[in-house]
Amino acid sequence: MKLSDLYAQPGLTLSVEFFPPKTDKGEEALFGEIELIKSLRPAFCSVTYGAGGSTREKTVDLVDRIHRECGLETMCHLTVVGQSKDDARGVLRRLQEKGLENLLALGGDPPAGMANWQPHPDGFQHAVELVREAISFGYFSVAVAGFPEIHPRAKSRASDLGYLKEKIDAGAQAIITQLFFDNDQYYRYFEDVRKLGIQVPIIPGVLPIVSAPQIRRFTALCCARIPPQLEQALSKVENDDNAAIQLGIEYATRQCEALIQFGVTGLHFYSLNKSHSVSAICGNLGI
Numbered sequence: 001m002k003l004s005d006l007y008a009q010p011g012l013t014l015s016v017e018f019f020p021p022k023t024d025k026g027e028e029a030l031f032g033e034i035e036l037i038k039s040l041r042p043a044f045c046s047v048t049y050g051a052g053g054s055t056r057e058k059t060v061d062l063v064d065r066i067h068r069e070c071g072l073e074t075m076c077h078l079t080v081v082g083q084s085k086d087d088a089r090g091v092l093r094r095l096q097e098k099g100l101e102n103l104l105a106l107g108g109d110p111p112a113g114m115a116n117w118q119p120h121p122d123g124f125q126h127a128v129e130l131v132r133e134a135i136s137f138g139y140f141s142v143a144v145a146g147f148p149e150i151h152p153r154a155k156s157r158a159s160d161l162g163y164l165k166e167k168i169d170a171g172a173q174a175i176i177t178q179l180f181f182d183n184d185q186y187y188r189y190f191e192d193v194r195k196l197g198i199q200v201p202i203i204p205g206v207l208p209i210v211s212a213p214q215i216r217r218f219t220a221l222c223c224a225r226i227p228p229q230l231e232q233a234l235s236k237v238e239n240d241d242n243a244a245i246q247l248g249i250e251y252a253t254r255q256c257e258a259l260i261q262f263g264v265t266g267l268h269f270y271s272l273n274k275s276h277s278v279s280a281i282c283g284n285l286g287i
Helices: 023-037 056-070 085-097 127-136 155-170 183-195 212-222 228-235 241-262 276-285
Strands: 015-017 044-047 074-079 100-106 143-147 174-179 204-207 266-270
Touching: 015 023, 015 204, 023 056, 044 056, 044 266, 056 074, 056 085, 074 085, 074 127, 100 127, 127 155, 143 155, 143 276, 155 183, 174 183, 174 212, 174 266, 183 204, 183 241, 204 212, 204 241, 212 228, 228 241, 241 266, 241 276
Parallel strands: 015 044, 015 266, 044 074, 074 100, 100 143, 143 174, 174 204, 204 266
Antiparallel strands: none
16 A cells, blocks of 8 residues: 555554664564564554665565565665666666555665765765656655754755755655654644645654663764753663663653644654564553
């Protein structure tokens, strides 16, 4: 089922993101976690593409396996960085051949060792071009990324929002946001996007904290802000991952409660390939 149809269904649309494990053992462990996630009845699962497109083959194979073996709808990430136009078209053809019709079109992160983001010399220059290419197949339902606290490479908030509108005008049918820990950032972003006349779903991306050092790395990479109240709580679990996990569950639960009250149509969980926190949060929410 396409994203456009999934988000048109009544009720809250739940989705969960995974990344391709590096080993066969890690992949089998992931499928054990997915079996637990299935009990939550997510509308779909998404699989990341790796910095610089480094997991291209693994991502497509994993999306296909989740779809076939787990009976779940899936969404494949696809990036501009690290691949030529022909490479990207080859991935799109593979997805179509496998009956995988949902896609998240992204600029992507640079590969390890590359300080600055650079497109492939024979590749698309921007994510909007990838959206247009995918839409031209007449097959895919495409989502794009949204940035409540502004894209790290954006010149301004206005330019970032204008670029988002280009992607929607090109045919993208949903926006899934980068992680954030201050809901006011999402509320402001939602209103700014709606003022542009964009009416597609704007799905908040929620990352349950599992480690204080890890979340600091993540937020530094994507230029997200840790609110003072959360920073104070993190300082108390600096060297206690079990306590950090519980803090993450409690904080994300409060975030999601407020987002649901605001009226969001879906929640997209960044699971880090673990089911425990997502399951606990959904249990707290009564989902």
